[in-house]
Amino acid sequence: MMKTTFYAQEAVNRRESVILVIAVLALLGALGFTIGYGTSGSTAGAVAVTLGALGLGALLSVGSYFGGDKLVLASSDAKEVDAESEPQLMNVVQEMALAAGVPMPKVYVIDDTAPNAFATGRDPQHASVAVTSGLLQKLDREELQGVLGHELSHVRNFDIRFSLLVAVLVGSIALLADFFLRFTFWGGGRRSSRDDRGGGLAAILFIVAIVLAILAPIVARLVQLAVSRQREYLADASSVELTRNPQGLERALAKIAEDQEVLEVANRATAHLYFTNPIKKFEARAGSMFSTHPPIIDRINRLRQLTGEQPLAEAEAQPLSGLD
């Protein structure tokens, strides 16, 4: 299905992320309900369990909401820059901030030859953008503008906050499932009294709860990764809304994906934040359900739809296949 305007692409991406979040909510609800009913034999118990898990998950995420950006910046060894030290970078960020109608974020540079970038911060008033020195060297002004448009779009679309919401839900599911499975298999002495409450339905739901408790965390994680990929596509389309120049972003994607350097400060915990997946491994991992970023070829082809160009030919796509 061709989406030839960035408005259309943005609408599809937003809709799909909302559907995915509803799916995770439903999963949490189902898990909470079956556990609660299966153990206590009443709907009140079910509701209490679900709300309890959500509350605990939210509490654990509060710290990350307020302090998360400083943590990520510190762990990436990022140094703040200003108009004197990096005039062109600051100018390009300023241009994109104007186009997006957001305040100027703080700008950081990471000293690494691998080209990459990320944005963090709970809302546009508290946002930071970081780029590597490798990115500044290897990209020209148009390409840099495309990448920074993408990062500022993450800020403008409240993606950091959105992924935190999803992480809270997924974390709650994992927590709930974990507690329940431990309780069931190691608290075996209580089992006999359970048979008396709620009757057959509770027993059935109890079994269902065990199955869900095993599967739900995995499924929730897959949904979380799918949401992450949708938000990346959304940021690409939003970048074009800002720059009105799909080719700049397209060239940047191709350049960054082909670069073989490994970004040393990135690790599995922070990989999802970056512009392209900074963890380069040899197995073909892109295009799978386990990837935080969409495959580069798909991102480039979606941008090509916006200008009516043909998708990448086989020969051009070869060096980029399997990359995200």
Place this chain on the structure above:
Amino acid sequence: MELIVVLVVIVVVAVILIGIYNGLIGRRNRVDEALSQIQVQLKRRHDLIPNLVEAVRGYMQFEQKVLTDVTNARAAAVAAGSQGVPAQAQAENALTGTLRSLFAVVENYPDLKANQNVLALQEQLTTTENQISFSRQHYNATVLDYNNGIQTFPNNVFAGMFGFAKRDFFEAEPEAADVPQVNLSLS
């Protein structure tokens, strides 16, 4: 009993109307803010140009006409600031044309091209041109949002009553579609 129902309906309608009104106020204010942001960028360009002209003047003895064109166009743009938006847009576009000619001419002077001051100023002017464009683009985005706000149902029913009028997009002058004339001759 009916009294309570009527009261509830009135309160609900009032809340909806307040929501519509406040939403439209917010959108209209964003439009005004975007408009003044454009002015900020235009002024920035006016302020940068004299520095650029001085930086290159010493190197370009043969190119005085190009420099004079830039200086005059800048003065005209500053004066046009008080003559309304269409006159101002026309003057600013003329200024853009003279700056493009200047940069094209600078290409002929290797010493000048490599000069750090000139490079820094070129970057400043490039970014200023971009910032002017992006401010206008953002202004159009806010106008779109606002016009959608007052024209879609149910807001359109109340928009006129509350005094919200449609706003115009920023449109490039017809002359902007012409290719800028770049004079590369040495005379």
